[in-house]
Amino acid sequence: MAGKIGHVRERVRASGQRYWYVDCRPAGRVFSIPDPAGRPLPIPDRRTAERVLEAIRKAYIDSGNLERAIAPWLSKPSAALLIESKVEVWLDWYRELVSQGKRSPNSLRELERYARLDGHFSFWYGRTILEISTPTVDDFALWLGKRGMGLKSQRNALTSFRGFVSWLRRRGELDGRPDVHWPVIDVAEHVPRVLTVEAQDRVLAAIPWELRGAFMAAAYESLRVSEVRAFDCDDYLGGGNLRLAAALQGSRADARRSHTKNRSATMRELWHPELVRWIEWRLELFSPEARLGGETALFWNPRPHNAAKRWVPAALRNTWHEACERAGVGHIGLQEGTRHSTLTALGAALPERVLRAYSRHRDARSLDHYAKPKATPDAIVRALRPRQP
Numbered sequence: 354m355a356g357k358i359g360h361v362r363e364r365v366r367a368s369g370q371r372y373w374y375v376d377c378r379p380a381g382r383v384f385s386i387p388d389p390a391g392r393p394l395p396i397p398d399r400r401t402a403e404r405v406l407e408a409i410r411k412a413y414i415d416s417g418n419l420e421r422a423i424a425p426w427l428s429k430p431s432a433a434l435l436i437e438s439k440v441e442v443w444l445d446w447y448r449e450l451v452s453q454g455k456r457s458p459n460s461l462r463e464l465e466r467y468a469r470l471d472g473h474f475s476f477w478y479g480r481t482i483l484e485i486s487t488p489t490v491d492d493f494a495l496w497l498g499k500r501g502m503g504l505k506s507q508r509n510a511l512t513s514f515r516g517f518v519s520w521l522r523r524r525g526e527l528d529g530r531p532d533v534h535w536p537v538i539d540v541a542e543h544v545p546r547v548l549t550v551e552a553q554d555r556v557l558a559a560i561p562w563e564l565r566g567a568f569m570a571a572a573y574e575s576l577r578v579s580e581v582r583a584f585d586c587d588d589y590l591g592g593g594n595l596r597l598a599a600a601l602q603g604s605r606a607d608a609r610r611s612h613t614k615n616r617s618a619t620m621r622e623l624w625h626p627e628l629v630r631w632i633e634w635r636l637e638l639f640s641p642e643a644r645l646g647g648e649t650a651l652f653w654n655p656r657p658h659n660a661a662k663r664w665v666p667a668a669l670r671n672t673w674h675e676a677c678e679r680a681g682v683g684h685i686g687l688q689e690g691t692r693h694s695t696l697t698a699l700g701a702a703l704p705e706r707v708l709r710a711y712s713r714h715r716d717a718r719s720l721d722h723y724a725k726p727k728a729t730p731d732a733i734v735r736a737l738r739p740r741q742p
Contacts, residue, residue, distance in 0.1 A: 358410055358419065361402040373402040375426070377409060380419040383426040416529050424483055434481035439526070440468050443517050454611050458603045464513060473497060473510040474517075482526060485518060487534045494536045508538040545686075547694040550737050552682050556690060559676040566631045567652035567664055568673065571691035573625040575699075575712055578687065582664050583610050584651040586639045589632050593623040604666050606659035615715045624730035695737070702736040 359377040366372065373396045375383040383405055385393035396402045405426060412422035420433050432438060447464060450456040467473045476496045480489075493514070497507040515535055521527050548556070553572055560568055570581045579600035588596045598618035601608040623629050635651065647660030654664045673687045682690075696712055703711075 356410065358413055359406045361399060361406055363399065372396070373399055375402055375406045375409065377419060377423050380423045381427050383409070383423065386426070418528075421483060421529075424481060434483060436474075436477040436480050436482055436485075437468075439482055439521065440474060440477075440517060443520055444468060446520070454602075454609070458608070463509075467510060467513055473500070473502075474514060477514075482521060483530070485521075485527070485533060486531070490514075490533050491536055494538065504538055504540045508540055511535070511538060545689040545693050547697045548682060548685060548690050549694075550698055552680070553690065553694055555680040556673070556676045556682055559679040560672060562631070563655055564672060566628070566635060567654070567669065568676075568691065569625065569628045569631060570652055571687070572695055573628050574621060574623065575692045575695045577614060577692065578666060578669060580613055581652050582650075582666075582669075585649045586636060586651045587649075588651060589636065590620075593629045595621045595623055595632075597621050601663070606657060606661065606663045606665050613713070615713050617713055619713070622730050624733045699733065699736050 359375055361373060362376045363371060363373050372384075375396075377383070383396075385395055386401065386405060388394045396405065409419075409422050409426065412425075413419050416422055424434055444461075444464060447456060447461055451458055451461050469475070470478070476493050477485075490511075494507065494511055497510055502510070518527070518533065557565060557568055557572060567581050570576050570584075571578060574595075576597070577600065579602075580597060583599040583601045584595070588598070590596060596618075597620070598613065599610050600613045602611045603609065623632075632651065635653065639648070649661045650663045652664070653662040654668060655662060657663070657665070657668070670687050673690065674684065677683065677685060677690065692712075696708065699711070700708055
């Protein structure tokens with residue numbers, strides 16, 4: 354079969370000069386060979402053209418891919434092997450995973466940002482996948498640094514491109530190519546600012562009662578913002594029991610309600626009486642008329658125009674920062690002031706395996722900057738509300 358690939362063609366220019374080339378269409382045509390300095394030289398005779406064709410056939414036998422076999426001989430890279438072409442196919446594959454609920458829309462948006470013409474992947478544009486190697490990856494890592502990016506951003510971009518390369522290997526696009534040794538970008542460990550239990554209570558008290566539920570859930574139950582936003586009134590089962598099984602996959606009010614970050618579902622026995630009281634107050638407002646009108650959010654924001662009355666992240670952050678200012682605690686992020694602060698306080702009293710089960714981190718390393726927990730209501734009350742002498 355390889356012997357049928359390609360043909361040596363002889364042509365005569367208008368000037369009467371003869372020339373030869375190797376015709377491997379649709380993969381391409383070879384008109385030149387590189388000289389020792391790497392510059393292209395015309396194929397001087399039929400015998401040289403036949404040797405080039407023989408080399409292409411041998412490379413085809415080794416790789417099973419004609420485009421890869423002919424690529425080293427082309428004066429212009431094959432469009433089918435260009436990295437930007439493959440990135441677009443990869444993104445289409447990723448979009449399909451998002452539509453099936455297997456990947457997060459937030460991750461897709463980040464990859465699409467990297468893939469823009471001026472994005473972090475633009476270093477590779479104009480190159481083919483055959484140029485992905487340890488030296489070029491090292492150059493890519495240096496180029497990211499020259500863009501003025503922080504170390505964490507550099508590591509994220511490098512990790513994303515590594516995921517693209519792994520996808521190429523799974524599809525057999527890089528069969529026969531040597532493995533790449535990826536550089537390690539060390540990022541200094543971030544120690545988030547956290548609030549004491551007393552300061553956290555002051556901030557929560559500065560939030561109007563009708564808006565306070567979402568923030569109490571994030572603080573007292575160490576829930577992620579995407580999870581708090583996703584709760585429906587039907588998720589409260591009474592008696593202080595809350596079903597935790599979903600998160601919103603995106604920042605819009607109408608974002609898809611899907612699985613949690615670690616794809617787990619659990620029942621939470623709420624330990625703080627004020628949070629239970631707020632939920633029961635909220636459910637008194639959840640009339641059949643409200644349900645028919647599309648209102649479903651448990652931790653509602655009564656002010657937005659969306660029918661479900663769901664919070665959006667920007668409104669949550671703004672409300673939190675305004676409360677921090679009124680409480681006099683300075684600027685601290687919503688995640689740090691709620692979930693991180695509570696887990697830090699719990700870590701001083703509870704064993705790691707219990708804290709990890711309570712926080713629902715898949716990787717214990719994510720808890721390295723927290724201390725360690727026992728996540729039963731009584732233990733949580735003891736940790737956060739020690740008995741006064």
